[in-house]
Amino acid sequence: MEPIWVVGIILVTIFLLLVFGSTLKSLKLVGQGIIKILIGAFLLFFLNALGSNFGIHIPINFITAAISGFLGIPGLAALTVVQVWII
Structure with a gap:
């Protein structure tokens, strides 16, 4: 196998790994x-x-689910505090 083919196959493999690796x-x-x-x-x-x-009811929508999902229990507590004291 000629060196140009080996270098070409290596470059194509690296390119494919970069493209599909970042997508995944x-x-x-x-x-x-x-x-x-x-x-x-x-x-x-x-x-x-x-x-x-x-008497606690927090509506389930995208924003409240994202807050409680990403922040966890502290986010859930913050939503409860907002619902009880502010609203």
Whole structure:
């Protein structure tokens, strides 16, 4: 095999790894974000189910699910404080 073919195959392989590797990484980040938003929606559902005895109801929408999903329990507590004291 001639050296030009070897160099060409190596360059094409590197290019393909760079293109597909970065695409898979961004898809992984999007997937993790969607999973966190779904977890936030479940947290809000359970808060609404348990908080109905105390008059706490936080609507489940994209913004509140994203806040509680990405911030976790502190985000859920912040949404509850906003709902109880501000609204």
